[in-house]
Amino acid sequence: MKKILVGVVAGMLVLWAVPARAQSLEDLNIQIHGYATQGFLYTTNNNIFTTNSSDGSPAWTEAVVNVSAQPTPKLRVGVQGRYFLLGNLGNAITLDWAAADYKANDRFGVRFGKVKSPSGLLNEIQDIDPSYVWSLLPQSVYPLESRNSVLSHYGGVVYGTLKLGDKLGKLEYRGFGGQRQLGPTDGYLLNQREAGLVLPNGLGGTLEGGALHWKTPLPGLMIGASDFRDNHWTAQLTGNNGALTGTEKVEPFNLPDYFARYEKDKIMVAYEYDRIPVKASLQFPGLPGTPIGLDERSWYGMASYKLTEKFSAGVYDSQLVDHHVALGPARYSKDWAISGRYDFNQYLYAKAEQHFIRGTELGFDPDMNPGGLKPATKLTILKIGVSF
Amino acid sequence: MKNLLFASLLLAAVFTLVANTEAQVIVIANPSVKTNELSKSDLRDIFSGSSSSLKDGSHVIPVLLKEGAAEDEFLSAYVGKSDAAFRASWRSLVFSGQAAMPKSLDSEEAMVEYVAHNVGAIGYIRKEMKHEGIKVLTVK
Numbered sequence: 400m401k402k403i404l405v406g407v408v409a410g411m412l413v414l415w416a417v418p419a420r421a422q423s424l425e426d427l428n429i430q431i432h433g434y435a436t437q438g439f440l441y442t443t444n445n446n447i448f449t450t451n452s453s454d455g456s457p458a459w460t461e462a463v464v465n466v467s468a469q470p471t472p473k474l475r476v477g478v479q480g481r482y483f484l485l486g487n488l489g490n491a492i493t494l495d496w497a498a499a500d501y502k503a504n505d506r507f508g509v510r511f512g513k514v515k516s517p518s519g520l521l522n523e524i525q526d527i528d529p530s531y532v533w534s535l536l537p538q539s540v541y542p543l544e545s546r547n548s549v550l551s552h553y554g555g556v557v558y559g560t561l562k563l564g565d566k567l568g569k570l571e572y573r574g575f576g577g578q579r580q581l582g583p584t585d586g587y588l589l590n591q592r593e594a595g596l597v598l599p600n601g602l603g604g605t606l607e608g609g610a611l612h613w614k615t616p617l618p619g620l621m622i623g624a625s626d627f628r629d630n631h632w633t634a635q636l637t638g639n640n641g642a643l644t645g646t647e648k649v650e651p652f653n654l655p656d657y658f659a660r661y662e663k664d665k666i667m668v669a670y671e672y673d674r675i676p677v678k679a680s681l682q683f684p685g686l687p688g689t690p691i692g693l694d695e696r697s698w699y700g701m702a703s704y705k706l707t708e709k710f711s712a713g714v715y716d717s718q719l720v721d722h723h724v725a726l727g728p729a730r731y732s733k734d735w736a737i738s739g740r741y742d743f744n745q746y747l748y749a750k751a752e753q754h755f756i757r758g759t760e761l762g763f764d765p766d767m768n769p770g771g772l773k774p775a776t777k778l779t780i781l782k783i784g785v786s787f
Numbered sequence: 788m789k790n791l792l793f794a795s796l797l798l799a800a801v802f803t804l805v806a807n808t809e810a811q812v813i814v815i816a817n818p819s820v821k822t823n824e825l826s827k828s829d830l831r832d833i834f835s836g837s838s839s840s841l842k843d844g845s846h847v848i849p850v851l852l853k854e855g856a857a858e859d860e861f862l863s864a865y866v867g868k869s870d871a872a873f874r875a876s877w878r879s880l881v882f883s884g885q886a887a888m889p890k891s892l893d894s895e896e897a898m899v900e901y902v903a904h905n906v907g908a909i910g911y912i913r914k915e916m917k918h919e920g921i922k923v924l925t926v927k
Contacts, residue, residue, distance in 0.1 A: 430888055432881050469887050472846060472907065477884060496884050504846075505838050515883045523883040530879040560838070618828070664867060708869045742871040786878055 428469040434786035435462040444773040449486030511555035517573040520658035529786040537699035537717035544586030576607035604632035645683035665705035694722040728774035732761035754778035824925035850910035
């Protein structure tokens with residue numbers, strides 16, 4: 400399905416290139432944009448995100464290039480590639496998205512190809528560092544290590560805005576469906592991989608979902624919800640350094656998400672809650688099946704304030720509890736963070752952020768912490784970014 | 788004499804203050820745009836990428852200035868964002884595949900020229916600029 404969708408988008412680009420000889424590049428509104436960021440991580444205890452952060456680590460680099468064209472006022476095609484390095488993860492160039500977008504009017508549009516998944520408050524922009532004050536979004540809902548696998552899917556999105564009248568505001572809707580694939584080295588599978596259980600072809604399957612954003616009559620206030628369903632996923636599993644071959648099966652599950660945001664002048668306040676309940680099983684021939692799973696309930700509250708034209712500050716409290724894990728620091732992650740962002744100009748910015756993390760449920764893996772995990776860690780982040 | 792001078796200075800200060808609180812930019816549109824007026828919230832929706840049409844059904848395309856006093860005032864008066872925040876919000880849409888960056892022009896003369904010759908174009912210039920071939924929209 401992936402190849403068909405990307406092929407269709409590529410075909411559309413070629414088809415428009417033929418008549419484009421009769422049009423100037425100006426008429427096609429071809430644009431090239433990009434951004435790059437370099438981060439530095441330091442932790443007082445525990446190495447985080449597969450980096451040697453306890454010694455200070457610069458192993459956090461991202462770069463994106465985006466090319467788009469708009470051959471007609473209602474049709475836009477584009478492609479975006481990404482380079483991502485985080486510790487031992489990534490270090491590769493991947494296709495972020497490649498899509499054709501037809502917007503008939505404000506009430507209805509459709510986008511297909513490899514498209515961003517419009518779930519939650521920030522999923523569509525969680526990887527777009529220039530978009531927000533923070534160096535690291537609340538990890539309870541937007542974990543960095545596994546970010547790339549939830550950003551997009553192969554399939555489509557239908558979207559639009561319905562005006563409900565002056566007294567009821569506007570309702571933005573998004574519906575989406577298609578296929579998602581986690582690669583074998585994906586962050587979601589890190590701990591399983593480090594335990595010797597490898598999915599050589601990754602893990603994936605179909606999904607469908609929707610999101611509603613109600614822009615209320617109170618200017619600046621938006622309340623929303625989203626839900627999507629990952630259907631039955633099955634993948635080949637190997638263990639004991641390839642000596643065993645079996646199957647990992649993930650039962651269908653929903654990911655409900657509720658959020659609200661208020662923005663006025665220099666202030667932004669937001670809240671989000673989600674739940675990820677996963678039941679899966681590992682099956683090796685001749686051995687009893689092993690049930691695995693998680694039931695993560697996460698939330699955060701955040702606020703930011705534009706102190707000057709160039710400087711903004713923010714703070715958030717982010718919490719996650721996995722109800723499948725026994726009591727103790729491994730069951731939860733509680734993180735409060737304070738951030739600052741300085742915009743030198745419209746292209747260049749810098750960020751500094753301090754985190755106070757309790758619990759080890761998120762971000763820490765055994766291989767990078769062979770001596771065991773301490774229950775609390777302070778994380779300092781410095782980041783510089785450029786976008787155009 | 789001193790009282791007259793003081794009163795004159797005070798009046799001059801008041802007039803200056805009043806002049807500065809009136810918007811110095813006007814919103815212009817291609818003649819294909821049917822309406823003659825629009826609300827501040829509709830204007831903000833268009834220039835923030837939330838909407839691409841007006842209440843009368845006209846499809847509109849926002850056009851920006853790259854920099855300058857007119858751009859700063861327009862963003863402050865009608866969008867409520869600084870230039871950096873405004874560009875960042877558009878880049879969110881661009882990098883998530885939801886929109887293309889609006890065209891940015893080097894000068895107000897180029898803005899008038901572009902708006903006059905492109906169906907649905909809507910932009911802004913300083914009041915005192917010549918603006919032939921376009922229509923001026925009243926912002927309620």
